[in-house]
Amino acid sequence: MSDYQTFTADDARQFALSHSDTFRDSDKLEAEEFGDGNLNLVFRVKNQQGRSLIVKQALPYARCVGESWPLTIDRARIEAEVLLRHGRICPEHTVQVLHYDAAKAAILMEDLGQLTILRSELVAGKQFPRLASQMAQYLAHTLFHTSDFVLNGLQKKTEVARFLNPELCLITEDLFFTDPYCNHERNNIHQAILPQARELWHDEALQAEVARLKADFLSKPQALLHGDVHSGSIFIDAQQCKVIDAEFGFYGPIGFDVGSLIGNLLLNYAGQFGLQEDTTALEQQHRYLLEQIETLWQGFASEFSQLMQTQSKESSFANSSYQHFFLQQVLADSIGYAGCELIRRTVGLAHVADLEQIRNEQLRARSERLALMLGRQLIMQRHSLTTIQQLLTLVQHQELP
Ligand code: SR1
Numbered sequence: 382m383s384d385y386q387t388f389t390a391d392d393a394r395q396f397a398l399s400h401s402d403t404f405r406d407s408d409k410l411e412a413e414e415f416g417d418g419n420l421n422l423v424f425r426v427k428n429q430q431g432r433s434l435i436v437k438q439a440l441p442y443a444r445c446v447g448e449s450w451p452l453t454i455d456r457a458r459i460e461a462e463v464l465l466r467h468g469r470i471c472p473e474h475t476v477q478v479l480h481y482d483a484a485k486a487a488i489l490m491e492d493l494g495q496l497t498i499l500r501s502e503l504v505a506g507k508q509f510p511r512l513a514s515q516m517a518q519y520l521a522h523t524l525f526h527t528s529d530f531v532l533n534g535l536q537k538k539t540e541v542a543r544f545l546n547p548e549l550c551l552i553t554e555d556l557f558f559t560d561p562y563c564n565h566e567r568n569n570i571h572q573a574i575l576p577q578a579r580e581l582w583h584d585e586a587l588q589a590e591v592a593r594l595k596a597d598f599l600s601k602p603q604a605l606l607h608g609d610v611h612s613g614s615i616f617i618d619a620q621q622c623k624v625i626d627a628e629f630g631f632y633g634p635i636g637f638d639v640g641s642l643i644g645n646l647l648l649n650y651a652g653q654f655g656l657q658e659d660t661t662a663l664e665q666q667h668r669y670l671l672e673q674i675e676t677l678w679q680g681f682a683s684e685f686s687q688l689m690q691t692q693s694k695e696s697s698f699a700n701s702s703y704q705h706f707f708l709q710q711v712l713a714d715s716i717g718y719a720g721c722e723l724i725r726r727t728v729g730l731a732h733v734a735d736l737e738q739i740r741n742e743q744l745r746a747r748s749e750r751l752a753l754m755l756g757r758q759l760i761m762q763r764h765s766l767t768t769i770q771q772l773l774t775l776v777q778h779q780e781l782p
């Protein structure tokens with residue numbers, strides 16, 4: 382860590398100037414720190430002609446908690462390398478990394494400021510018709526091309542070792558799979574849903590299923606995951622959709638990435654009951670979200686299937702029955718991880734605006750209860766929900782708690 386020091390705006394300007402040809406020495410550069418994420422410093426560096434780049438630096442602790450939660454700065458390497466690998470496979474949907482400095486734990490990347498963060502747009506009731514088909518392409522390609530269908534044993538194990546990412550994985554292991562199911566001090570539970578949260582701490586059947594999902598998260602290195610595909614990690618407009626923030630990347634179960642996104646669409650679905658006052662608009666938004674979940678899974682499954690049939694390098698996995706079994710197992714995992722995401726974003730440490738921005742407390746509590754109920758059912762029923770339509774039917778038939 383000898384070369385490491387926390388960036389000032391000046392350092393960010395210098396970093397951007399030295400490592401790209403976007404700016405000239407004579408440019409008057411402005412640098413503004415605008416990150417509001419959980420972990421890092423993020424600067425926008427801009428010249429007077431309006432050209433801009435982003436400098437992201439990992440802090441040696443988790444920003445949302447402070448210095449009492451130390452965290453490896455090696456996560457900047459993980460983030461840069463995952464984005465570079467995913468960017469080679471799917472450049473149209475991955476933010477472009479221009480430079481990475483290991484000692485400074487800093488990354489220089491393209492500025493996506495012309496796009497907006499998906500979560501804020503969904504909270505505002507906006508719709509992006511291409512979201513699901515674009516994310517289906519991103520997930521199918523990044524996950525297929527880093528899996529055993531393409532890499533040989535030697536390549537795959539080298540990659541698995543390179544992306545072990547133990548500290549960031551531990552955050553997920555704790556926040557996603559452990560804390561919500563016990564009375565943990567990190568949890569953040571609104572008073573009105575304390576009885577429902579307590580039920581989670583005593584629900585042994587649910588805890589057994591979450592343990593199985595956690596065991597898979599720990600021991601199923603199927604592909605190089607992004608590791609944190611929530612709607613705050615996606616920049617979007619009507620045409621484009623790009624994924625950022627890959628510091629939680631590691632080799633894990635494919636369903637974790639797919640399920641995280643489905644879980645976030647369902648969090649917005651639950652939140653809309655409290656965010657949207659107009660009944661017709663509520664129905665439209667719900668229809669949109671369910672269509673996107675359907676298109677996401679159908680698009681992912683059909684692209685992944687096509688890739689398995691045409692580009693599998695490993696002959697054992699060219700078997701069509703195996704490929705069918707593989708996708709069924711990814712669907713069950715995705716539904717289970719979506720359920721975990723619904724629960725942990727409702728009672729765990731890291732909440733989401735889809736629920737937090739509901740101003741009326743009673744309405745917020747109702748949406749939170751719905752998120753918990755849905756989460757539980759997804760986890761428990763993931764093996765009997767064998768098609769995406771069955772999942773959508775389950776969601777549509779929920780009684781508001
Ligand atoms: C302390 S980090 C909290 C959450 O933010 C990240 O985006 C991950 O989702 C993590 O669980």
Ligand code: MG
Nearest residue numbers: 418609614626
């Ligand atoms: Mg993030």
